[in-house]
Amino acid sequence: MSESAPPLRADRVKLFSDAVAAIALTLLILPLVDLVPEAVESGESAGEVIGDNLVPFGSFLLSFFVIWRIWTVHHRLFDRVEVVDAAVLRINSLWLLCVVVLPFPAELVGAYGEDRVVIAFYIGVLLACSLTLTAMAIRLRRTNPPGAAPDRAALEQLLGNAVCLALALLLAVTVPGAGYWPLLLLLVDGPVLALVRRRSRSRSAAGSGGAAR
Numbered sequence: 001m002s003e004s005a006p007p008l009r010a011d012r013v014k015l016f017s018d019a020v021a022a023i024a025l026t027l028l029i030l031p032l033v034d035l036v037p038e039a040v041e042s043g044e045s046a047g048e049v050i051g052d053n054l055v056p057f058g059s060f061l062l063s064f065f066v067i068w069r070i071w072t073v074h075h076r077l078f079d080r081v082e083v084v085d086a087a088v089l090r091i092n093s094l095w096l097l098c099v100v101v102l103p104f105p106a107e108l109v110g111a112y113g114e115d116r117v118v119i120a121f122y123i124g125v126l127l128a129c130s131l132t133l134t135a136m137a138i139r140l141r142r143t144n145p146p147g148a149a150p151d152r153a154a155l156e157q158l159l160g161n162a163v164c165l166a167l168a169l170l171l172a173v174t175v176p177g178a179g180y181w182p183l184l185l186l187l188v189d190g191p192v193l194a195l196v197r198r199r200s201r202s203r204s205a206a207g208s209g210g211a212a213r
Contacts, residue, residue, distance in 0.1 A: 035049060
């Protein structure tokens with residue numbers, strides 16, 4: 001599809017993306033399901049199966065909630081969008097790739113713990129998800145009317161999330177023993193953005209008051 005191709009209805013993109021995310025979520029449980037017949041053959045009790053596989057269970061929960069979270073962000077981006085162009089389709093395909101790949105580094109997290117390569121890989125995939133969502137938001141704002149495109153607050157939130165993940169990746173790679181702690185930066189992007197917005201509104205109000213005088 002060329003860049004000059006006519007816009008396409010967004011419904012197909014949303015439905016396909018929802019289906020891929022749903023399948024990715026469903027496939028996460030299959031390795032745990034496979035543990036049951038193996039445990040029965042080896043004579044393990046149900047309690048032993050659960051107790052001996054807490055790490056895989058943790059990896060499953062981690063992958064599930066991360067994929068669910070990034071899907072909700074994607075859903076909000078497309079909530080009012082009616083048309084998409086070729087650029088959005090390409091960016092969305094990269095986002096879907098991130099969603100499909102994400103269970104792999106999450107599984108490595110469960111198997112290898114705080115290995116630096118695993119940490120960098122996991123945070124890197126999260127960063128790629130965030131960057132593709134940010135790129136989609138920017139493109140949708142350029143190609144859709146204001147009432148249908150993602151609003152500025154949503155774009156700012158995505159940019160803040162991407163910056164925090166980039167910093168987390170940098171810290172995880174360069175600071176010995178940092179582990180997964182840099183991901184706590186994701187907890188501060190919302191409050192920081194709220195503070196910046198309040199200060200911006202205060203400066204705007206002060207400027208308006210000075211102009212009125």
